Amino acid sequence: MPSASTEASTTVGAVSATSDRSPRSPRPAVVDSRVTPGGPGYRRMSLALFLAGVATFALLYSTQALLPLISDGFGTTASAASWTVSAATGALALFVLPMSALSERFGRRTVMTASLAVAVTVGLLIPFAPSLGALVVLRAVQGAALAGVPASATAYLAEEVRPKALITAIGLFVAGNSVGGMSGRVLTGWVAQEWGWRVALAVLGVIAVGCAVAFRLLLPAPRHFVAGSLRPRVLGRTVRAHLSNPLLRRLYAIGALFMTVFGGVYTVIGYRLADAPFSLPQGVIGTIFLVYLVGTVSASTAGRLAGRLGRRGALYLAGGTTTAGLLFSLSDSLVLVLVGLVLITAGFFAGHAVASSSVSHTAKEGRAQASALYQSAYYVGSSAGSTLGAVAFHAGGWGGTVSLGLLAVLGVVGITVVGSHAARRGPVPVH
Structure with missing residues (x-):
């Protein structure tokens, strides 16, 4: 999912010219310090963002496979139950642009960490929603929080990974999106069949907490982010x-x-x-x-x-x-x-x-x-x-x-x- 600015500085080691430098003196080498596949921190970075993608899309569409059970549980129609999906995706759509601006000011890792922290906390509350209205409101809050992940992830990669490796790195994040969206639906379907939709969402919430914690522990601190103003x-x-x-x-x-x-x-x-x-x-x-x-x-x-x-x-x-x-x-x-x-x-x-x-x-x-x-x-x-x-x-x-x-x-x-x-x-x- 593509988002924030990628125009941060990407090179180090440039040395200013001095007045007494010989015209024939070789220019100092410009070294690109961004990571590459196999380089220090690349695997940790890729795994961290893969897990962020898993958590984001597992939570975002967590109720989609459970809509028939949610309809039965609250005694409502398919169109009413579908708001548990629409509220989350609609809120994400509204907040993705503001979140991209916040990531420019406060940093990609900070915004992604805060977004996942809020989203997984709400995810642990969702199974206890007393009514369909409360469930829809909680899902809207969760979607708004999750907007910070796609708004920041690709920008973080563009700033920290060399251009030749960028497509591969973003591909891993997108793969996490796909795996999260798929596994969340498959897992909740089987759990709900045995114990109901509330237990299924609780299990998914716990898994998302694990992914969020692992993401924060694994993701290297940014070295090329340059803060902008709002x-x-x-x-x-x-x-x-x-x-x-x-x-x-x-x-x-x-x-x-x-x-x-x-x-x-x-x-x-x-x-x-x-x-x-x-x-x-x-x-x-x-x-x-x-x-x-x-x-x-x-x-x-x-x-x-x-x-x-x-x-x-x-x-x-x-x-x-x-x-x-x-x-x-x-x-x-x-x-x-x-x-x-x-x-x-x-x-x-x-x-x-x-x-x-x-x-x-x-x-x-x-x-x-x-x-x-x-x-x-x-x-x-x-x-x-x-x-x-x-x-x-x-x-x-x-x-x-x-x-x-x-x-x-x-x-x-x-x-x-x-x-x-x-x-x-x-x-x-x-x-």
């Missing part, structure tokens, strides 16, 4: 410049629409599989989230795909794959539904990887804020998808949720077509 006017100008860029606006919309599909499908799929004709137990439903592993693979190959087809070609392919998955999922055959989930997951992660990387490529200045805006749009899409997908399911069954997803994919294709026409007219001016 200047709202400067931040406001940067944000306005990004939002005035048509290409960036299109990329933000694409990220939000892809996440609308994904959030809607995975919020409602538990209800779909628990009902006839499948009638699967909660543990098996949780195991379905192992499909996330497909997304890890498709995201990692998205770069090569874009290299062959171009960015817009890759987006068309991702949209087509997602559409095919949505249509397969309409079947009453469990095998075809699973095939549909595989295609939806692969298409979503590929599209998300292409869109998010294009944001960093497009923004020549203020990349931290450009990335934070993308994350905001992305999680707004998640929140909207979770809520609207559940509303559509309540109104029209699984077909209603699929219709919502198809509309979102149509939006992605339409925006990409507009981008293709704009590219023919000329380059987008850089703000």
Whole structure:
């Protein structure tokens, strides 16, 4: 998840010129002191941020696989229970930009540590929520706290890791996101089947505490962070410049629409599989989230795909794959539904990887804020998808949720077509 500024100083050892230096004297060597794979501290750094990613996404989507049980426990509808997901992702979307600004002033490690501390503390309180309203409020607080992790993690890596190793290091953090999102759902599904959803969330909370403590003990102190000032006017100008860029606006919309599909499908799929004709137990439903592993693979190959087809070609392919998955999922055959989930997951992660990387490529200045805006749009899409997908399911069954997803994919294709026409007219001016 990409976030704060990466423009900190990255070299040491430069020596000022003096008046009596000989013109022929060799210049002192400039040594890059940032870490590389195999170097001191690299493994600790990678493991620490991997665990931060696990904790963040396990907590963020902790209730998603448990929505049918939460609905039964509080005697409410799918659309009402879906707010336990939407509140967390919506709060994260609102707070990711302010958190990126705080990390510029107080440091990446400090903000990530504080964010995880608050989030895991709330996670230990959530199993005792007396009502659905209280649960939604606690989830909103948790999502707001978690915004500090994606807002700071990639900036920390960009400042502390050499450029050639940066993609690998960020890849490990993203892998932690995927593993956390998947394992949290699978674990809670099986635990809830035996002891209920409250015990499942308690177990996940304890695991998140362990990840947060290990993260703080393992993460090396930053050596290249340079504190900035909190200047709202400067931040406001940067944000306005990004939002005035048509290409960036299109990329933000694409990220939000892809996440609308994904959030809607995975919020409602538990209800779909628990009902006839499948009638699967909660543990098996949780195991379905192992499909996330497909997304890890498709995201990692998205770069090569874009290299062959171009960015817009890759987006068309991702949209087509997602559409095919949505249509397969309409079947009453469990095998075809699973095939549909595989295609939806692969298409979503590929599209998300292409869109998010294009944001960093497009923004020549203020990349931290450009990335934070993308994350905001992305999680707004998640929140909207979770809520609207559940509303559509309540109104029209699984077909209603699929219709919502198809509309979102149509939006992605339409925006990409507009981008293709704009590219023919000329380059987008850089703000």
